[in-house]
Amino acid sequence: MIQNIRVAVDAIVFGYQNGKLYVLLIQQKFGTNETYWALPGGLVGNDEPLKEAVQRELKEETNVEVNYLEQLYTFGDDVYRDTRNRVISVAYFALVDSSKLSIKANTDAEHAQWIEVNQIPNLAFDHNKIVQKAIERLKAKLTYQPIGFDLLPKYFLFSELETLYCTILEKEIDRRNFRKKILSFGFVEETEKISVHNTGRPAKFFQFNTQKYNQLLQEGFHFEIKFA
Amino acid sequence: MIQNIRVAVDAIVFGYQNGKLYVLLIQQKFGTNETYWALPGGLVGNDEPLKEAVQRELKEETNVEVNYLEQLYTFGDDVYRDTRNRVISVAYFALVDSSKLSIKANTDAEHAQWIEVNQIPNLAFDHNKIVQKAIERLKAKLTYQPIGFDLLPKYFLFSELETLYCTILEKEIDRRNFRKKILSFGFVEETEKISVHNTGRPAKFFQFNTQKYNQLLQEGFHFEIKFA
DNA sequence: CTATCTTTGTGTAAACATTACGCATTTATT
DNA sequence: AATAAATGCGTAATGTTTACACAAAGATAG
Numbered sequence: 006m007i008q009n010i011r012v013a014v015d016a017i018v019f020g021y022q023n024g025k026l027y028v029l030l031i032q033q034k035f036g037t038n039e040t041y042w043a044l045p046g047g048l049v050g051n052d053e054p055l056k057e058a059v060q061r062e063l064k065e066e067t068n069v070e071v072n073y074l075e076q077l078y079t080f081g082d083d084v085y086r087d088t089r090n091r092v093i094s095v096a097y098f099a100l101v102d103s104s105k106l107s108i109k110a111n112t113d114a115e116h117a118q119w120i121e122v123n124q125i126p127n128l129a130f131d132h133n134k135i136v137q138k139a140i141e142r143l144k145a146k147l148t149y150q151p152i153g154f155d156l157l158p159k160y161f162l163f164s165e166l167e168t169l170y171c172t173i174l175e176k177e178i179d180r181r182n183f184r185k186k187i188l189s190f191g192f193v194e195e196t197e198k199i200s201v202h203n204t205g206r207p208a209k210f211f212q213f214n215t216q217k218y219n220q221l222l223q224e225g226f227h228f229e230i231k232f233a
Numbered sequence: 234m235i236q237n238i239r240v241a242v243d244a245i246v247f248g249y250q251n252g253k254l255y256v257l258l259i260q261q262k263f264g265t266n267e268t269y270w271a272l273p274g275g276l277v278g279n280d281e282p283l284k285e286a287v288q289r290e291l292k293e294e295t296n297v298e299v300n301y302l303e304q305l306y307t308f309g310d311d312v313y314r315d316t317r318n319r320v321i322s323v324a325y326f327a328l329v330d331s332s333k334l335s336i337k338a339n340t341d342a343e344h345a346q347w348i349e350v351n352q353i354p355n356l357a358f359d360h361n362k363i364v365q366k367a368i369e370r371l372k373a374k375l376t377y378q379p380i381g382f383d384l385l386p387k388y389f390l391f392s393e394l395e396t397l398y399c400t401i402l403e404k405e406i407d408r409r410n411f412r413k414k415i416l417s418f419g420f421v422e423e424t425e426k427i428s429v430h431n432t433g434r435p436a437k438f439f440q441f442n443t444q445k446y447n448q449l450l451q452e453g454f455h456f457e458i459k460f461a
Numbered sequence: 462c463t464a465t466c467t468t469t470g471t472g473t474a475a476a477c478a479t480t481a482c483g484c485a486t487t488t489a490t491t
Numbered sequence: 492a493a494t495a496a497a498t499g500c501g502t503a504a505t506g507t508t509t510a511c512a513c514a515a516a517g518a519t520a521g
Contacts, residue, residue, distance in 0.1 A: 006279075008240065008279060010240045011236055051237055051319055052312050052319065055307065056310050057310075076306060081277075082285075084281070093323075163499090182479075182480065184498095202489095204490085204495075205488065205496040205497025206488055207488060207498080208497075390469095391469080408469090409469095409511085410509065412470080413471090429517080433466085433467040433516080433517070434467075434470075435516065436470090459508080461508095463521090465520085465521105466518085466519080467516100467517090469516080470514085471514080472514100474509105474512105476507100476509070477508070477509085478506080480503105480504080480506085481502105481503090481505090482501100483500105483502085485500080486499070487499095489495085490496100491492100
């Protein structure tokens with residue numbers, strides 16, 4: 006018997022801005038006037054590594070380049086997830102910082118759009134399920150890996166980092182304890198820059214020091230933020 | 234262009250007994266007199282869910298039924314991992330308790346064998362890499378999910394649980410603090426049974442209460458064992 | 462039958478980490 | 492100048508982890 010299974014990749018790309026979490030979706034046409042929302046993705050080339058396939062599809066369909074990319078899960082238990090063919094999908098989890106939240110014009114990218122996570126419509130195939138799994142991963146990782154910084158600009162305020170954690174994890178935390186905890190790690194550094202907003206005391210900008218973090222990792226450090 | 238990619242599943246099954254961790258491997262013949270060790274696995278059927286494919290292959294090739302099964306990772310970045318065809322492999326991570334550590338006779342199962350993890354030979358394809366990733370997953374999960382109990386018999390001694398943790402994580406821990414920590418969770422219960430070994434004070438058998446654990450999970454409980 | 466060995470089971474004090482707040486600081490606004 | 496808003500720093504109370512002392516229960520040897 007000859008195996009006849011298609012292999013696709015799909016990307017769940019998260020972006021964050023002003024206390025809101027977004028997912029990158031594309032609008033696809035089925036037939037003449039029916040449109041569906043779906044995750045960016047497509048079939049893998051015969052000689053193409055999976056990871057490159059995701060990056061290519063993202064580039065083609067949305068013109069977005071991500072800051073962070075890792076494999077999420079392979080969806081292949083529902084044999085009829087695509088009604089036309091047997092297709093398994095290797096889903097990837099990705100993050101972009103807020104500077105990339107505007108779609109750059111591109112042949113196909115016009116159908117791409119950032120949608121707030123609590124306003125995601127019905128998606129094609131099992132894509133709602135995939136997004137759900139990605140959100141769980143994001144929440145989990147936020148507490149044990151410093152991926153929150155990949156969602157923020159290079160220089161950020163502590164209040165921004167704090168509201169990012171609170172909005173994504175849907176929990177409250179004490180501003181002052183959070184700050185102390187993060188600073189105690191030693192890989193978030195104060196910069197010279199100072200933000201002036203319309204109200205309140207001006208705040209220092211901070212930055213994530215990747216090198217310092219990797220060094221600490223090697224010394225056996227283990228990142229963790231507990232949210233009650 | 235027609236996509237021509239094979240989809241395989243591979244299983245990394247761990248077993249534990251007497252302070253030793255084992256992986257289930259099979260001996261395969263290539264050509265006439267060349268033999269290779271490899272992970273159990275094979276191609277997925279056209280109408281077969283991935284998870285069922287693993288279970289079928291395990292049954293066929295090793296006659297083993299596992300206690301715990303979850304998807305590990307999909308290996309598909311090395312385009313030439315199989316030199317004959319483009320094959321991507323969806324790897325699964327599985328556990329059996331010590332009662333299943335003897336291979337039951339079966340047509341194909343004669344080539345299956347439990348090999349100690351620190352004596353794993355060169356394996357076919359990228360299977361050494363896959364096993365490595367599985368070991369990392371096992372170590373990580375042991376600290377934040379109660380999967381250690383799936384490697385032990387239904388009734389076990391605290392000393393057995395303790396040495397399991399110590400051998401797999403390759404670390405020492407204080408016996409008394411470990412016991413207190415585990416018991417504080419409330420899902421490991423004392424039984425009436427008592428073990429009499431040749432030396433020392435007789436020990437109570439304990440058992441894992443799945444129902445209690447699930448109940449605690451719903452109440453927001455989060456399992457965690459820290460190893461210095 | 463008592464001394465010794467070994468493993469199990471219980472307790473407790475010290476060290477460390479987390480939590481809950483109080484309050485001074487620095488700007489913009491009235 | 493007084494007020495408001497957000498930032499930045501400190502400290503006491505509480506909770507958790509670690510290190511270790513020691514009693515308990517059986518096996519063995521003299």
